[in-house]
Amino acid sequence: MNTEQPGLRERKKQExxxxxxxxxxxxxxxxxxxxxxxxxxxxEVGVSPRTFNNYFASKGEAIAARHQERARQIAVELRARPEAEPLWEAITHAVLARFGLAEGTGEREPAQQWLDGVRLMVSEPALQGELRKAVAAAEAEFAAAVAERTGTDVERDLYPKLVAAAVGAAMTTAIGHWLHASEPVPMAPLLRDALHQLATGLPTP
Known part of the structure; x- marks a missing residue:
């Protein structure tokens, strides 16, 4: 008799x-x-090639999956924020938490393996299609979370999709600035600044 809980099976599959x-x-x-x-x-993982193909259709999809999963977890984090918290404050906490940069965590920099993945996705032309698909899927999930929080309709209202697209652009811009800065800069202030500028309506500098 199989006594393994469905939750455990799903965790093993995700691992x-x-x-x-x-x-x-x-x-x-x-x-x-x-x-x-x-x-x-x-x-490398100790599984069969068939197992790889059960999870991913290509190497590009496997690489882009890390970006999509991190972005999906930001939506999960947003749903977990207190209901009374202002939207942009909740979004900022959610983004920083999923980057491991939330206050109280020491604001360490992202792991090298994640950084390697980002550099691959932005520099390898063969991965651009998978990256675009990952971004679109992540934005859709985040828009749904914003709609739930704001009482809007993700299909009929522009607002949740605009917020999701803007947050995605802010993260992409902050990460690009961080990657290409002439001198090392911490990521947390860049993300906070990008999201703060969005929250205040991108005022003229």
Whole structure:
């Protein structure tokens, strides 16, 4: 008799998915996209190539999955914020929390493996299509969370989709600034500043 709880099965599946995604990023950073086979990734995680194909349709999808999952977790975090908290304050807390930059966490910088994944996605032309799909899926989920919080309709109202698109653009811009800064800068203030400027209506500097 199988006594394993569905929640545990789902966690194990998610762990395998995450491991395959991180292994793809790690190997592609080391060898280049074209030099890495699905068999190599599967062997790195200790599963079969068929298992990889059960989770991902391509190496690009496996790489972009890390971005999509982080963005999806921001929506989860937003839903968990106190109902009385102002929207943009809740959004800022949600974004910083999922980047591991929330107050009280020491505001450490993002992990190197995540940074490697971001650099891959923005620099490798073959990954741009998967990145766009990941961004679209993440924005849709975030828009739904904004709609729930504001009592708007994600299908009929512009507001939740505008907020989701704006937040996505703010994160992309802050991350790009962080990646290409001539001197090292901490990410948390960049994210806070980008979201604050949105919250105040992007006033003229």
């Amino acid at each position: 395998t998915r995450n491991a395959l995604s991180w292994a793809t990023i790690r190997l592609v950073v080391e060898r280049g996209l074209d030099a890495v086979r699905v068999e190599d990734i599967a062997a």
